[in-house]
Amino acid sequence: MSRYLRPAARAAASVSRATAFSPFASSTIRAIPRATPIFAQRRTYADNKGVKEYTVRDALNEALAEELEGNDKVFVLGEEVAQYNGAYKVTKGLLDRFGDRRVIDTPITESGFCGLAVGAALSGLHPVCEFMTFNFAMQAIDQIVNSAAKTLYMSGGIQPCNITFRGPNGFAAGVGAQHSQDYSAWYGSIPGLKVVAPWSAEDAKGLLKAAIRDPNPVCVLENELLYGQSFPMSEAAQKDDFVLPIGKAKVERQGKDMTIVSLSRCVGQSLEAADQLKSKYGVEAEVINLRSVKPLDLETIIQSIKKTGHLMVVESGFPAFGVGSEILALAMEYGFDYLKAPGQRVTGAEVPTPYAQKLEEMAFPTIDIIANQAARLMKV
């Protein structure tokens, strides 16, 4: 697929050239000092001991390495994943460590290598199929939707399809309309697929490992702009048995006045908006990180609405028929009586993603837009 994004990918991965594209300036690759964990795993909450900073990129890399290590059926394939270490360097070092039997470069043929991966999964292997971005997966969507998602059902349950599709999804900077789209709603609407969208480094590692271990086809929708972002990683999450449950959301911030449901990159923006709401208006917003688009953790959302009485969904897809619409519909079906005001959503704009930098900024949720919309909802 065009490979216009690929170039941008290079920019994202390249420190020295990052200055030309300001949006990528933060995407430095960090070397994470590896220390053998000395403490046994303890089941405690929010333990700060042994917390390390991880970039999302490193978390994904570690997840892949651990799963390749732990299960010989797992292999990674995609364009430039081996020799070149991945367009975004997510697969860095995997070829050297696991060899070309497990880390495979493919020609530029999404329908070809995705189809091959699905075939391998139908035959019992556990492929991890990397798309340079999910925009390019459009070439292979028939394989994902019609083959990967449905063959278990249509074969009467005899053909498993343990496959993971992963790659950056959604808004990227400066790449125009054809390379900057969010596919959460597309894949989220398909019975037979599971869909996760990590935000933090812990999400990235835990969800990717869960996706690889899950016996079903799972789409892991990452975000290019998060790859270089650092997050604290708990000691528990640094271990190789760390897995997050698919289908469970995480309350990232407790609050009593309103509920903000978000996913992927918008979680970070929502958290900052929540801080603004607190400092400007004294509004305590609860921020829920969906983590999983399908299945959706309705329980957590409704519990939160019960408490707060106000709901706002923040996502970067197009507004029509999206993740936001779905959650608002579910809230109306299951939480109508708890709502003190109509639910709101902040989404991407109903427009092909503009190329002009300022328009592009305005085409996706920003912290200010989220905070202002929330203030309107709260009538403050």
Next chain:
Amino acid sequence: MHSRVLAKASLRRVAGKAPYGPAAAGTTIATRPTAPQSPARYSSSISQRPGASHVSFPGAVKSAFTNKLNFALSDESPALPTYRVVDQDGKIVDESFKPDLADEEVVKLYNKMLLISIMDVIMFDAQRQGRLSFYMVSAGEEALSVGSASALSPDDVIFCQYREQGVFAQRGFELSDFMNQLFANKKDPGKGRNMPVHYGSSELNIHTISSPLATQIPHASGAAYALKMQRINDPSLPPRVVAVYFGEGAASEGDFHAALNIAATRACPVIFICRNNGYAISTPTLEQYRGDGIASRGIGYGIDTIRVDGNDIWAVREVTKKAREMALQDGGKPILIEAMSYRVSHHSTSDDSFAYRARVEVEDWKRRDNPLARLRKYMEAKGIWDEAKDKEARDSTRRKVLKAFSEAEKEKKPPIRAMFEDIYEELTPDLKAQMLELRQHLDKYPEEYDLSEYEGGRSSLDS
């Protein structure tokens, strides 16, 4: 009457009587070879005559029976030769070759090649300075794009991938046109909605470049089909072909295969021009495909094919001229040209190709076989070019590029209205309402917004 369809129809009659319907039905098909929908399809009813030496299966009508169990071995079939007219030293090697251009025309071609190669260097550096967001150069492929475009008619329709600035330049895209697109100013026909290098021009019959890889190839088959239909409806129209450019990496996409098959079966007058430059970003051809390049695939699809030295502008011209002629024969048919070259440049401004190939490999190619140097040697041998002329041409081109650069950079931005337009053919009621709201907002707070940079300012929003 001499169409391939007719030939097939006759074969079918040789193989057996038309199995149903009056004989006249067969004749009807034969005399209307270009009809999009044949009234009946006989191919599934071919029967085997007793004692026949050839297969008469519907899917392979010319295959002889054999009692030898032999697989066709891919490795053992000889590689298609690469046609060249002028060698690396600028000497003519095809004795039958007669240059079809006057000396001044040759110099013009050289100047076009020089133009894009100098523009590439300047714009690549401009990207590095942060003055535009992205750029793609075509160093090493100047002969391929300029040469092929020079052999097509201005009426022909072109689809490009993204490394064909030579095609645009040769067809009359001016330096200012390039710069207006790159700087997304008010004169950019794309109204600033595309990444740099997504040129397009309806006057020059070149479709706007689209980012997703290989999607232009089936579009080209479709456009060729449309041209063919137009001429069937109105034979007074001049014959036209479609030319589509793509890299050898794009030829791995399913779209390439679908495009060749549909063009072959529907007999579309389209010239597929593969720029085989050795690399798809970082993926070398060895990992991109097996077999004899892209050319061997054309033959597989029943498409007449040639491989040409893409660094030899004369060879590219000759091949394209001939291809155009062939594509218009028999009511139209597709042709595949595989032009061999080497991507001297990085893939784009976001790529550092020395991460995956040796610098010395690139330097070798540059020195050993550079399309510009080859044409220059040819011209020097002919006595129509020399060092002084070359220096003068380079200097003046550089000045022109820099002038166009600074002019385009200073131009106003597209009108604000452009942000609402072209999502649909007409503004929808909600878009109109949004535009009105914006207009009222700007009218209310004129001091808050500096619109002087935008063409037409607020008034562009008048309905």
